[in-house]
Amino acid sequence: MSLINRLDANDADFGQQLKTLLAFDASQDEQIEQSVAKILNDVRQRGDEAVLEYTQRFDQVQASHIHELEIPLADCQAALDALPTEQRKALESAADRVRAYHEKQKTASWTYTEADGTLLGQKVTPMDRVGLYVPGGKAAYPSSVLMNALPAKVAGVPEVVMVTPTPGGSRNAIVLAAAAVAGVDRVIAIGGAQAVGALAYGTQSIAGVDKIVGPGNAYVASAKRRVFGTVGIDMVAGPSEILIICDGTTPADWIAMDLFSQAEHDELAQAILLCPDAAYLEQVYASIGHQLPNMPRADIIRTSLANRGALIKVRDLDQACEIANEIAPEHLEISTENAAAWAEKIRHAGAIFMGRYSSESLGDYCAGPNHVLPTSRTARFSSPLGVYDFQKRSSLIQVSREGAQTLGKIAATLAFGEGLQAHAESARYRLD
Numbered sequence: 365m366s367l368i369n370r371l372d373a374n375d376a377d378f379g380q381q382l383k384t385l386l387a388f389d390a391s392q393d394e395q396i397e398q399s400v401a402k403i404l405n406d407v408r409q410r411g412d413e414a415v416l417e418y419t420q421r422f423d424q425v426q427a428s429h430i431h432e433l434e435i436p437l438a439d440c441q442a443a444l445d446a447l448p449t450e451q452r453k454a455l456e457s458a459a460d461r462v463r464a465y466h467e468k469q470k471t472a473s474w475t476y477t478e479a480d481g482t483l484l485g486q487k488v489t490p491m492d493r494v495g496l497y498v499p500g501g502k503a504a505y506p507s508s509v510l511m512n513a514l515p516a517k518v519a520g521v522p523e524v525v526m527v528t529p530t531p532g533g534s535r536n537a538i539v540l541a542a543a544a545v546a547g548v549d550r551v552i553a554i555g556g557a558q559a560v561g562a563l564a565y566g567t568q569s570i571a572g573v574d575k576i577v578g579p580g581n582a583y584v585a586s587a588k589r590r591v592f593g594t595v596g597i598d599m600v601a602g603p604s605e606i607l608i609i610c611d612g613t614t615p616a617d618w619i620a621m622d623l624f625s626q627a628e629h630d631e632l633a634q635a636i637l638l639c640p641d642a643a644y645l646e647q648v649y650a651s652i653g654h655q656l657p658n659m660p661r662a663d664i665i666r667t668s669l670a671n672r673g674a675l676i677k678v679r680d681l682d683q684a685c686e687i688a689n690e691i692a693p694e695h696l697e698i699s700t701e702n703a704a705a706w707a708e709k710i711r712h713a714g715a716i717f718m719g720r721y722s723s724e725s726l727g728d729y730c731a732g733p734n735h736v737l738p739t740s741r742t743a744r745f746s747s748p749l750g751v752y753d754f755q756k757r758s759s760l761i762q763v764s765r766e767g768a769q770t771l772g773k774i775a776a777t778l779a780f781g782e783g784l785q786a787h788a789e790s791a792r793y794r795l796d
């Protein structure tokens with residue numbers, strides 16, 4: 365059996381083959397949906413008591429009050445202080461770079477004044493309180509703590525509440541250290557749908573938030589979808605994706621490892637290479653074969669590459685860019701000469717990595733941009749998580765007496781046209 369699918373973009377049935385490769389069944393599991401609906405309803409009705417019961421049932425942590433599940437900020441700082449120096453420095457350098465990048469995203473309020481003295485504008489305000497879900501079931505992602513909490517802090521959110529399950533009571537030291545580095549304000553050891561419900565609806569001990577961000581398993585994803593509307597959510601991210609356009613001159617081992625770097629996340633992750641050089645594609649295939657057995661997560665990578673990965677021969681790099689726009693990947697690596705020039709042809713991708721030295725893995729941890737990105741083709745209409753996700757805008761309108769004369773007549777005419785007399789009169793009352 366082939367280690368990875370081999371396609372040719374100029375085969376007659378390529379369109380259909382690509383469609384099949386990209387198809388991702390995001391259908392929801394009915395049992396999970398029912399269970400999440402029940403948990404959310406229960407948390408909404410009974411608050412803390414329900415959260416404590418589910419925490420005991422799903423995470424085997426017994427507590428009689430939510431305060432017992434609260435992880436003091438001093439413990440997070442202690443976890444940071446106890447980290448080996450190299451790990452602490454890496455975490456702090458990554459945080460500094462991510463913070464500096466996000467500072468550039470801050471938008472300011474603006475106004476302008478018309479000739480008659482009417483002032484119009486937009487006021488930008490950070491959200492008051494946001495919730496950050498940090499998965500804690502099977503693996504821990506301290507990098508995701510930084511990527512979710514730092515933009516909120518840069519936006520000026522005064523209260524970032526982090527929830528993370530601690531199965532059997534075991535706490536992940538690097539996650540807590542990352543919370544300290546990012547300046548998280550409150551940490552509660554709860555997880556799953558019950559944590560999402562507590563953040564969304566509020567309980568006796570947990571104040572409701574305005575928005576919930578962060579990844580999680582199917583229970584968390586379902587709960588986030590269901591509470592959307594009561595609170596905002598960032599997105600419901602699908603499996604990780606990487607698409608590489610290569611001109612065939614980057615070392616084949618580098619490109620094979622770049623494909624592995626996203627494939628190792630998940631059996632459903634997608635890793636695809638587009639290249640016009642058939643001999644080079646053979647080299648990458650051979651490299652996959654000899655590097656794979658050395659990977660600790662070889663089983664996950666093997667399944668991901670065999671089911672959803674592909675090496676695709678293209679006519680030229682122009683065709684590669686067209687296919688990339690069609691796929692709209694979460695991550696796009698352009699591993700070519702003059703990568704920036706090729707990037708100009710790309711319209712749809714969550715993040716574009718230009719040149720042979722820009723491995724996607726650098727973006728996951730420390731380059732600066734956010735690693736929470738649109739997946740499953742949603743890069744055609746959405747963007748990376750950023751400071752703007754934690755800010756909202758209010759319109760500003762201050763009409764002068766003179767301005768009211770002009771606007772009042774326009775508004776009254778349109779309001780009568782809509783049959784809304786009160787609107788029209790309210791505008792007309794201000795006419796001299």
Ligand SMILES: NC(=O)c1ccc[n+]([C@@H]2O[C@H](COP(=O)([O-])OP(=O)(O)OC[C@H]3O[C@@H](n4cnc5c(N)ncnc54)[C@H](O)[C@@H]3O)[C@@H](O)[C@H]2O)c1
Pocket residue numbers: 399422423498499500501502503505508529554555556557558579580581582583584601602604629630735736
């Ligand atoms: N896209 C990204 O950037 C990114 C980053 C990190 C993690 N992830 C994803 O997040 C997920 C993390 O999942 P996880 O399970 O390790 O941690 P998790 O914290 O998301 O889920 C654990 C919680 O699930 C709930 N749960 C488990 N079984 C349940 C059941 N039978 N009924 C009701 N609730 C139940 C429990 O409350 C438990 O606390 C993975 O799928 C991972 O790929 C994505």
Ligand SMILES: N[C@H](CO)Cc1c[nH]c[nH+]1
Pocket residue numbers: 505507508603604605694728735736
């Ligand atoms: N690549 C992931 C998002 O697709 C994020 C991540 C976290 N740690 C490593 N990688």
Ligand SMILES: [Zn+2]
Pocket residue numbers: 604625626629728
């Ligand atoms: Zn990654």
